[in-house]
Amino acid sequence: MKMIAMDGSNISFFKEGLRLDGRRADEFRPLKIEVGVLARADGSCYVEMGGNKVIAAVYGPREVHPRHLQEATRAIVRYRYNMASFSVEERKRPGPDRRSYELSKVSREALEPVIFTSYYPRSVIDVFVEVLQADAGTRTAGINAASVALADAGIPMKSMISACAAGKVADTIVLDPMKEEDNFGQADMPIAMTPTGQITLLQMDGHLTKDEFQRAMELAIKGCRDIYEIQRKSLIEKYNQLGSELAVVQEAEVL
Numbered sequence: 001m002k003m004i005a006m007d008g009s010n011i012s013f014f015k016e017g018l019r020l021d022g023r024r025a026d027e028f029r030p031l032k033i034e035v036g037v038l039a040r041a042d043g044s045c046y047v048e049m050g051g052n053k054v055i056a057a058v059y060g061p062r063e064v065h066p067r068h069l070q071e072a073t074r075a076i077v078r079y080r081y082n083m084a085s086f087s088v089e090e091r092k093r094p095g096p097d098r099r100s101y102e103l104s105k106v107s108r109e110a111l112e113p114v115i116f117t118s119y120y121p122r123s124v125i126d127v128f129v130e131v132l133q134a135d136a137g138t139r140t141a142g143i144n145a146a147s148v149a150l151a152d153a154g155i156p157m158k159s160m161i162s163a164c165a166a167g168k169v170a171d172t173i174v175l176d177p178m179k180e181e182d183n184f185g186q187a188d189m190p191i192a193m194t195p196t197g198q199i200t201l202l203q204m205d206g207h208l209t210k211d212e213f214q215r216a217m218e219l220a221i222k223g224c225r226d227i228y229e230i231q232r233k234s235l236i237e238k239y240n241q242l243g244s245e246l247a248v249v250q251e252a253e254v255l
């Protein structure tokens with residue numbers, strides 16, 4: 001089906017029922033998660049979600065600076081989403097802008113409900129997300145990376161958070177829109193949730209009917225559940241590896 005894009009060019013979103021990158025409507029892009037990639041962070045994670053490449057670093061709980069931000073009964077959570085100037089086609093002006101403030105705020109709010117902040121009064125948990133390459137869905141890739149990095153840092157959490165978007169292109173609801181679908185599509189709806197289905201982020205750009213919204217939610221929820229399994233496996237893999245390294249050291253010490 002053909003659509004007229006905003007820049008006037010014709011875009012065919014589907015070819016023989018498949019999307020521009022060969023996916024079916026209900027498939028998300030290849031997802032790669034690597035845990036513990038930064039030596040100086042308390043927890044870290046690298047995520048590739050299709051063409052997105054993001055890195056998350058977690059520091060804390062640690063002392064709050066400036067001090068007037070500290071809370072007597074809980075830790076505060078800070079989240080900084082930053083897009084590298086080389087991460088997009090047209091060079092992005094370095095530094096914060098309206099978009100990165102919004103994304104930092106909604107991403108923090110997506111993660112905060114699962115963190116046991118009351119365990120660490122007067123402290124801060126800092127989460128930094130750096131987007132190295134962007135291809136739509138960077139906020140969801142960042143939240144997925146941040147959630148794993150928080151677990152890697154040993155921050156007590158009620159559960160993991162997984163995030164994924166659904167969108168509408170050429171009147172079809174699709175999972176995990178890539179850049180062309182996001183930029184020239186009819187709607188984009190990122191969500192984040194716990195494995196038990198508590199939604200902690202829900203945003204929408206564009207228009208969906210009630211039925212389309214329900215279908216988009218179904219797809220995005222299924223996407224988050226599958227992403228959760230990959231997050232879990234990546235953490236287990238890292239700690240299994242650490243376990244075997246420890247066993248080798250212990251064996252060497254006995255000998």
Ligand code: CDP
Pocket residue numbers: 088089090092099134135136137138139140179182
């Ligand atoms: O990345 P996400 O979908 O969470 O946020 P968005 O604001 O909907 O941005 C969609 C995509 O537009 C980004 O992932 C980038 O690929 C692209 N973009 C860009 O090329 N230049 C910018 N200054 C901002 C976004």
